[in-house]
Amino acid sequence: MPVMDLLGAIRTFVTIVEAGGLAPAAERLQISAAAVSRHLALLENHLEARLLDRTTRRHRLTEIGETCFERYSRILADIEQTQQFATAGTIEAKGVLRVASTIHFWTWRIAHVLPRFMRMHPALEIQVNLSERVVDLVEENYDLALQFHPPVNQSVVGRKITTIQRVVCASPEYLRLHGVPRTPEELTNRECLLYASRGEIVEWRFRNAEGERSVRVNGRLRSTDANTLRLAGIEGIGIIRSPLFVVEEDLRTGRLQRILSEAQSVDPDLLAVYPSRRHLPAKVRVFVDFLCEHFGQ
Template sequence: MDRLDAMRAFVTVVAEGSFTRAAERLAMSPQLVSKYVSQLEKHLGVRLLNRTTRRIHLTEAGTAYHQRAQQVLVEIDDMEHQLGDLQTQARGLLRISAPVSFAIRHLAPLLSDFQQAHPAVGIDLQLNDRKVDIVEEGFDIALRIGHLKSSSLIAKRVAPVRLVLSASPAYLKRHGTPQRPEDLGSHRFLRYSYMEQESGESVLRWLPGRGQHHDGDMVSNNGDILVEAAIAGAGIALQPTFIAGAAIKAGRLKVLLPEHEPKPMSLYAVYAHRQLLASKVRCFVDFLEGYFGDPPYWDRFE
């Protein structure tokens, strides 16, 4: 048994969630992948995976071995890449998870510039507003928005994320401009359904007199929809300036109660290991630093 091949087969099965998909990724037969994992279990003297007809589950021993095996394979790949390239050029496929609205509006130029600087790196960008499990789902790095909480992951702050209340001039002409937070109780509010999870505070607590449901409110899990609804005059939205900033600068939205803004959040780059970090991940994290400016270019509307 080639122990490294067996280790790579095991790690790939865990990442892909099945022997068949792992075999496709490794360009070998499912039978050979299964043989490698079985030989590895026999060599270690423990069961690493519990197999059912629908999915696989890591055993306690498998979980511990998986974490160390990933580190070993990353270190070996990185060492080989560095020895093969005296300039330690980043290479390989970089799997990134990012929030939907932020990625659509701001990531394409960054990724293009990054690949021009590191042409040997491929990009697999997956957009999702939920917090993915980086290790279990096989991502190298995730961009997350919120307040930093304790975690076993490494997080690097990339940019501040400012939240502003805004509404269209037409809406404010019809319904009046709130002068204090208490005035918001009579207005239609366009609510982002993930806001409490991301901001670490309840927006409803921040808005006096509002219950969980209010006639005329709109709720969505996408901030772009809510900003476009605000532009159309549907109500007042509390959204990050990386979405609303362009409309504010163009005069299609007006910032309300700026002295009562919630505590700013941040955009973080989150990854699994500080040590044994692959060159592609290290280069991408370094590339992010300062890219969006200070303050970020989307905040330059005042």
């Protein structure tokens, strides 16, 4: 197959997956549904492999189709980015950048560096909404979200910004009165301060040379506000597992004392999530690149 025909077939296949079917892909590409079907068949014949399992009601990626979609998406993104740089140099980031973010990481780690980013891009306006829920980027009209949950939609991309290091700690007064736990399993019978809401079961996961293990913890205080738990920990109410950036100053001054340091907490990655690598607006690209550079990714 000629290279340009192959590239067109690849672009059609990726669009089918992103759009959710042949008909939506035809509308997005502004070609007929028959042409979309023909391009897909050409690509499958070229690869000698089925990329989509097709029924009358839906299309589902095969195992090789999932691999091809990921790799072809990166190829198309690289081609488009190269074309942008070749034809227009560095494209100016401008317009309105709408960001949804988890509250505590933004407040403690991003808010203070945001002015530097804004000085770098004076034509860019930024709107930030802070929430602990996972937003729908398309339905709620966000350009990107900063979240801990990996994307489940194939048309959405997640790029790692940083890993959130967490530590287990308590006040010196609490440890004097109740003793220092020596293993994660001892936490089961301790008063713990839980980052949670309502009555769900809370487990803290740890990792050591022997592997991972989960410990069920309980406590009288539950909150989705890290600072509420921090202040309760300082006052000796119980044991807290917190992002290091929240309690770093308290550890340095002795208001809190780290425990179980030999049992490493299993920590989450913070992801920048945005709709597809393809047609990535400059305003999204420069902000994600800025965050990755700032946090060393």
